[in-house]
Amino acid sequence: MADESGPSVAARDDLAGVVDLFEWLTRAELSRALSELAFKRRTEVDEAAIDAAIDRAVDEYALVPAPEGALSGDRSSLDEAAERDAEEDTALAVGPAAFPTLPDGAADLPHILDVPDRGVDREVLADAVLDRLRREAVTAMDGGDAERLETLADVTYDVEAWAPVDVDPVRTRILAEVDE
Template structure:
Protein backbone atom coordinates (compact mmCIF):
# COMPACT_ATOMS: atom_id res chain seq x y z
CA UNK A 1 0.00 0.00 0.00
CA UNK A 2 1.44 3.33 -1.09
CA UNK A 3 -0.43 6.12 0.67
CA UNK A 4 -0.58 9.71 -0.53
CA UNK A 5 -0.17 12.67 1.82
CA UNK A 6 -3.94 13.17 1.87
CA UNK A 7 -4.50 9.48 2.65
CA UNK A 8 -2.00 9.64 5.51
CA UNK A 9 -3.86 12.71 6.78
CA UNK A 10 -7.15 10.84 6.39
CA UNK A 11 -5.95 7.95 8.54
CA UNK A 12 -4.60 10.14 11.34
CA UNK A 13 -7.72 12.32 11.16
CA UNK A 14 -9.90 9.29 11.95
CA UNK A 15 -8.34 9.40 15.42
CA UNK A 16 -7.52 13.10 15.79
CA UNK A 17 -3.86 12.09 15.66
CA UNK A 18 -1.68 9.00 15.78
CA UNK A 19 1.83 8.20 16.90
CA UNK A 20 4.16 7.02 14.19
CA UNK A 21 3.84 3.42 15.39
CA UNK A 22 0.03 3.65 15.48
CA UNK A 23 -0.05 5.08 11.96
CA UNK A 24 2.15 2.24 10.69
CA UNK A 25 -0.17 -0.29 12.33
CA UNK A 26 -3.28 1.39 10.90
CA UNK A 27 -1.77 1.38 7.41
CA UNK A 28 -0.71 -2.25 7.80
CA UNK A 29 -4.26 -3.22 8.75
CA UNK A 30 -5.66 -1.34 5.74
CA UNK A 31 -3.09 -2.88 3.38
CA UNK A 32 -3.85 -6.38 4.64
CA UNK A 33 -7.60 -5.82 4.26
CA UNK A 34 -7.08 -4.43 0.75
CA UNK A 35 -5.01 -7.18 -0.80
CA UNK A 36 -3.24 -9.18 1.88
CA UNK A 37 -0.09 -7.15 1.38
CA UNK A 38 1.98 -5.12 3.80
CA UNK A 39 3.20 -1.55 3.84
CA UNK A 40 6.49 -0.82 2.09
CA UNK A 41 8.56 0.82 4.84
CA UNK A 42 10.73 2.80 2.43
CA UNK A 43 7.72 4.10 0.51
CA UNK A 44 6.04 5.06 3.78
CA UNK A 45 9.13 6.95 4.88
CA UNK A 46 9.15 8.93 1.62
CA UNK A 47 5.40 9.60 1.86
CA UNK A 48 5.73 10.82 5.45
CA UNK A 49 8.62 13.09 4.56
CA UNK A 50 6.68 14.57 1.64
CA UNK A 51 3.55 14.99 3.77
CA UNK A 52 5.52 16.77 6.49
CA UNK A 53 7.36 18.96 3.98
CA UNK A 54 4.10 20.02 2.35
CA UNK A 55 2.38 20.59 5.73
CA UNK A 56 -0.23 17.93 4.98
CA UNK A 57 0.93 16.33 8.24
CA UNK A 58 2.25 18.04 11.34
CA UNK A 59 3.96 16.58 14.35
CA UNK A 60 2.20 17.55 17.57
CA UNK A 61 4.33 17.34 20.70
CA UNK A 62 2.38 16.36 23.75
CA UNK A 63 3.40 16.16 27.37
CA UNK A 64 1.96 12.72 28.04
CA UNK A 65 3.54 10.57 25.37
CA UNK A 66 5.08 10.22 21.96
CA UNK A 67 4.42 12.99 19.43
CA UNK A 68 1.32 12.64 17.30
CA UNK A 69 1.05 13.02 13.56
CA UNK A 70 -2.02 15.13 12.77
CA UNK A 71 -3.70 16.36 9.60
CA UNK A 72 -2.11 19.67 8.67
CA UNK A 73 -3.31 22.84 6.98
CA UNK A 74 -2.68 21.73 3.38
CA UNK A 75 -4.28 18.31 3.75
CA UNK A 76 -7.50 17.18 2.17
CA UNK A 77 -7.91 14.15 4.45
CA UNK A 78 -9.04 11.14 2.45
CA UNK A 79 -9.55 7.77 4.05
CA UNK A 80 -7.88 5.17 1.81
CA UNK A 81 -9.84 2.19 0.57
CA UNK A 82 -10.18 -0.53 3.21
CA UNK A 83 -9.14 1.81 6.04
CA UNK A 84 -12.63 2.83 7.11
CA UNK A 85 -12.78 0.01 9.70
CA UNK A 86 -9.36 0.74 11.18
CA UNK A 87 -10.84 2.69 14.14
CA UNK A 88 -12.71 -0.48 15.13
CA UNK A 89 -9.56 -2.59 14.85
CA UNK A 90 -7.06 -0.39 16.68
CA UNK A 91 -7.53 0.19 20.38
CA UNK A 92 -6.96 3.94 20.17
CA UNK A 93 -9.35 6.53 21.54
CA UNK A 94 -10.07 9.65 19.49
CA UNK A 95 -7.70 12.37 20.61
CA UNK A 96 -8.61 15.95 21.35
CA UNK A 97 -5.87 18.43 20.55
CA UNK A 98 -5.17 21.90 21.86
CA UNK A 99 -5.75 23.91 18.66
CA UNK A 100 -3.76 26.90 19.94
CA UNK A 101 -0.76 24.71 20.75
CA UNK A 102 -1.11 22.97 17.39
CA UNK A 103 -1.19 26.35 15.63
CA UNK A 104 1.96 27.39 17.47
CA UNK A 105 3.62 24.13 16.45
CA UNK A 106 2.68 24.82 12.82
CA UNK A 107 4.14 28.33 13.11
CA UNK A 108 7.45 27.02 14.49
CA UNK A 109 7.70 24.29 11.83
CA UNK A 110 6.90 26.85 9.15
CA UNK A 111 9.57 29.25 10.43
CA UNK A 112 12.11 26.41 10.30
CA UNK A 113 11.06 25.57 6.73
CA UNK A 114 11.40 29.23 5.73
CA UNK A 115 14.87 29.41 7.31
CA UNK A 116 15.96 26.35 5.33
CA UNK A 117 14.42 27.58 2.07
CA UNK A 118 15.90 31.08 2.36
CA UNK A 119 19.33 29.58 3.11
CA UNK A 120 19.00 27.53 -0.10
CA UNK A 121 17.39 30.39 -2.02
CA UNK A 122 18.29 28.97 -5.43
CA UNK A 123 15.27 26.67 -4.97
CA UNK A 124 12.62 29.23 -5.89
CA UNK A 125 9.99 26.51 -6.30
CA UNK A 126 10.19 25.77 -2.58
CA UNK A 127 10.05 29.49 -1.78
CA UNK A 128 6.87 29.87 -3.85
CA UNK A 129 5.36 26.73 -2.31
CA UNK A 130 6.00 28.06 1.19
CA UNK A 131 4.47 31.39 0.27
CA UNK A 132 1.27 29.55 -0.70
CA UNK A 133 1.42 27.36 2.40
CA UNK A 134 1.64 30.43 4.64
CA UNK A 135 -1.91 31.39 3.68
CA UNK A 136 -3.14 27.85 4.33
CA UNK A 137 -1.61 27.89 7.81
CA UNK A 138 -3.13 31.27 8.66
CA UNK A 139 -6.57 30.07 7.57
CA UNK A 140 -6.12 26.89 9.60
CA UNK A 141 -4.68 28.30 12.84
CA UNK A 142 -4.69 31.62 14.70
CA UNK A 143 -1.15 32.62 13.67
CA UNK A 144 0.33 35.54 11.77
CA UNK A 145 2.99 34.67 9.20
CA UNK A 146 3.37 38.10 7.57
CA UNK A 147 7.04 38.39 8.59
CA UNK A 148 7.83 34.98 7.10
CA UNK A 149 6.01 35.94 3.88
CA UNK A 150 8.12 39.12 3.69
CA UNK A 151 11.28 37.02 4.01
CA UNK A 152 10.09 34.62 1.31
CA UNK A 153 9.17 37.44 -1.07
CA UNK A 154 12.56 39.09 -0.51
CA UNK A 155 14.34 35.80 -1.23
CA UNK A 156 12.31 35.30 -4.41
CA UNK A 157 13.26 38.75 -5.73
Protein backbone atom coordinates (compact mmCIF):
# COMPACT_ATOMS: atom_id res chain seq x y z
CA MET A 1 0.00 0.00 0.00
CA ALA A 2 1.26 3.46 -0.88
CA ASP A 3 2.26 6.03 1.70
CA GLU A 4 -0.96 7.94 2.37
CA SER A 5 0.89 10.97 3.78
CA GLY A 6 1.97 12.08 0.32
CA PRO A 7 0.04 13.78 -2.48
CA SER A 8 -3.42 12.39 -3.15
CA VAL A 9 -4.56 10.32 -6.10
CA ALA A 10 -6.49 13.39 -7.26
CA ALA A 11 -3.25 15.40 -7.28
CA ARG A 12 -1.55 12.61 -9.21
CA ASP A 13 -4.33 12.62 -11.80
CA ASP A 14 -4.18 16.43 -12.00
CA LEU A 15 -0.48 16.14 -12.84
CA ALA A 16 -1.35 13.65 -15.56
CA GLY A 17 -3.99 16.04 -16.85
CA VAL A 18 -1.46 18.84 -17.15
CA VAL A 19 1.00 16.57 -18.98
CA ASP A 20 -1.81 15.30 -21.22
CA LEU A 21 -2.44 18.87 -22.41
CA PHE A 22 1.00 18.84 -24.04
CA GLU A 23 1.46 15.08 -24.75
CA TRP A 24 4.72 15.18 -22.77
CA LEU A 25 6.60 17.62 -20.58
CA THR A 26 9.99 17.62 -18.97
CA ARG A 27 9.97 17.46 -15.21
CA ALA A 28 11.12 21.10 -15.15
CA GLU A 29 8.31 22.14 -17.52
CA LEU A 30 5.74 20.33 -15.38
CA SER A 31 7.09 22.03 -12.27
CA ARG A 32 6.83 25.40 -14.03
CA ALA A 33 3.26 24.62 -15.12
CA LEU A 34 2.31 23.81 -11.53
CA SER A 35 3.98 27.02 -10.35
CA GLU A 36 1.95 28.98 -12.91
CA LEU A 37 -1.25 27.35 -11.64
CA ALA A 38 -0.33 28.28 -8.08
CA PHE A 39 0.32 31.87 -9.19
CA LYS A 40 -3.07 32.00 -10.93
CA ARG A 41 -4.68 30.82 -7.70
CA ARG A 42 -2.67 33.34 -5.68
CA THR A 43 -1.16 30.60 -3.56
CA GLU A 44 2.40 29.99 -2.48
CA VAL A 45 4.54 27.68 -4.55
CA ASP A 46 5.92 24.80 -2.52
CA GLU A 47 8.72 23.35 -4.66
CA ALA A 48 9.22 20.44 -2.27
CA ALA A 49 5.52 19.53 -2.53
CA ILE A 50 5.65 19.76 -6.32
CA ASP A 51 8.72 17.52 -6.42
CA ALA A 52 7.06 15.04 -4.03
CA ALA A 53 3.88 14.97 -6.12
CA ILE A 54 5.82 14.34 -9.33
CA ASP A 55 7.93 11.64 -7.64
CA ARG A 56 4.82 9.89 -6.37
CA ALA A 57 3.09 10.09 -9.76
CA VAL A 58 6.14 8.50 -11.40
CA ASP A 59 6.46 5.89 -8.64
CA GLU A 60 2.82 4.92 -9.11
CA TYR A 61 2.99 4.89 -12.95
CA ALA A 62 0.57 7.81 -13.36
CA LEU A 63 3.42 9.57 -15.13
CA VAL A 64 6.16 7.63 -16.85
CA PRO A 65 9.59 8.61 -18.12
CA ALA A 66 9.39 8.65 -21.90
CA PRO A 67 12.42 7.52 -23.89
CA GLU A 68 13.70 9.80 -26.62
CA GLY A 69 12.42 7.38 -29.29
CA ALA A 70 8.85 7.84 -28.08
CA LEU A 71 8.90 11.62 -28.39
CA SER A 72 8.04 13.78 -31.34
CA GLY A 73 7.84 17.51 -31.71
CA ASP A 74 10.22 20.33 -31.07
CA ARG A 75 12.60 19.58 -28.24
CA SER A 76 14.02 23.11 -28.08
CA SER A 77 13.17 23.45 -24.43
CA LEU A 78 15.15 20.28 -23.78
CA ASP A 79 18.12 21.62 -25.70
CA GLU A 80 17.96 24.95 -23.85
CA ALA A 81 17.93 23.09 -20.55
CA ALA A 82 21.03 21.03 -21.31
CA GLU A 83 22.93 22.77 -18.54
CA ARG A 84 20.42 21.72 -15.88
CA ASP A 85 20.25 18.55 -13.87
CA ALA A 86 19.46 15.55 -16.10
CA GLU A 87 16.52 14.60 -13.86
CA GLU A 88 14.86 17.94 -14.60
CA ASP A 89 15.16 17.18 -18.33
CA THR A 90 13.42 13.81 -18.05
CA ALA A 91 10.46 13.75 -20.41
CA LEU A 92 7.28 12.57 -18.72
CA ALA A 93 4.15 11.21 -20.40
CA VAL A 94 0.83 10.05 -19.05
CA GLY A 95 1.17 6.53 -17.71
CA PRO A 96 -1.11 3.54 -17.35
CA ALA A 97 -2.26 4.24 -13.79
CA ALA A 98 -3.52 7.75 -14.51
CA PHE A 99 -7.00 9.07 -14.96
CA PRO A 100 -6.01 12.52 -16.24
CA THR A 101 -8.06 15.41 -14.92
CA LEU A 102 -7.53 19.11 -15.48
CA PRO A 103 -7.06 21.17 -12.34
CA ASP A 104 -8.76 24.56 -12.22
CA GLY A 105 -7.05 26.99 -14.57
CA ALA A 106 -5.03 24.35 -16.41
CA ALA A 107 -6.84 24.95 -19.69
CA ASP A 108 -4.95 28.26 -19.89
CA LEU A 109 -1.52 26.64 -19.59
CA PRO A 110 -0.97 26.21 -23.36
CA HIS A 111 -1.35 30.00 -23.64
CA ILE A 112 1.00 30.67 -20.72
CA LEU A 113 3.81 28.19 -21.38
CA ASP A 114 5.91 28.30 -24.51
CA VAL A 115 5.77 24.58 -25.29
CA PRO A 116 5.78 23.49 -28.95
CA ASP A 117 3.44 20.87 -30.40
CA ARG A 118 4.48 17.42 -29.29
CA GLY A 119 3.49 13.80 -29.59
CA VAL A 120 4.18 10.45 -28.01
CA ASP A 121 4.59 7.14 -29.83
CA ARG A 122 2.47 4.99 -27.52
CA GLU A 123 3.98 1.73 -28.76
CA VAL A 124 7.53 2.80 -27.92
CA LEU A 125 6.32 4.24 -24.62
CA ALA A 126 4.48 1.02 -23.76
CA ASP A 127 7.61 -1.05 -24.41
CA ALA A 128 9.62 1.27 -22.14
CA VAL A 129 6.99 1.01 -19.40
CA LEU A 130 6.99 -2.79 -19.65
CA ASP A 131 10.80 -2.84 -19.43
CA ARG A 132 10.68 -0.58 -16.37
CA LEU A 133 8.02 -2.78 -14.78
CA ARG A 134 10.17 -5.87 -15.30
CA ARG A 135 13.25 -4.20 -13.81
CA GLU A 136 11.36 -2.88 -10.81
CA ALA A 137 9.74 -6.27 -10.20
CA VAL A 138 13.15 -7.96 -10.13
CA THR A 139 14.51 -5.29 -7.79
CA ALA A 140 11.52 -5.67 -5.46
CA MET A 141 11.84 -9.47 -5.52
CA ASP A 142 15.57 -9.33 -4.82
CA GLY A 143 14.92 -6.92 -1.96
CA GLY A 144 11.96 -8.83 -0.54
CA ASP A 145 9.78 -5.72 -0.88
CA ALA A 146 6.29 -7.24 -0.69
CA GLU A 147 4.58 -3.84 -0.55
CA ARG A 148 6.22 -2.72 -3.80
CA LEU A 149 5.41 -6.06 -5.42
CA GLU A 150 1.73 -5.61 -4.58
CA THR A 151 1.81 -2.12 -6.10
CA LEU A 152 3.52 -3.48 -9.22
CA ALA A 153 0.97 -6.30 -9.48
CA ASP A 154 -1.78 -3.66 -9.58
CA VAL A 155 0.17 -1.72 -12.20
CA THR A 156 0.29 -4.80 -14.45
CA TYR A 157 -3.50 -4.63 -14.81
CA ASP A 158 -3.31 -0.92 -15.62
CA VAL A 159 -0.60 -1.52 -18.24
CA GLU A 160 -2.62 -4.32 -19.81
CA ALA A 161 -5.64 -2.02 -20.23
CA TRP A 162 -3.48 0.89 -21.38
CA ALA A 163 -1.37 -0.69 -24.12
CA PRO A 164 -1.23 -3.82 -26.25
CA VAL A 165 1.68 -5.43 -24.39
CA ASP A 166 1.84 -8.85 -22.78
CA VAL A 167 2.25 -8.29 -19.05
CA ASP A 168 1.07 -11.76 -18.02
CA PRO A 169 4.59 -13.22 -17.54
CA VAL A 170 5.55 -10.31 -15.28
CA ARG A 171 2.30 -10.44 -13.33
CA THR A 172 2.55 -14.22 -12.91
CA ARG A 173 6.06 -13.90 -11.52
CA ILE A 174 5.09 -11.05 -9.19
CA LEU A 175 2.01 -12.87 -7.88
CA ALA A 176 3.99 -16.05 -7.33
CA GLU A 177 6.45 -14.06 -5.23
CA VAL A 178 3.68 -12.28 -3.29
CA ASP A 179 1.86 -15.58 -2.59
CA GLU A 180 4.98 -17.24 -1.15
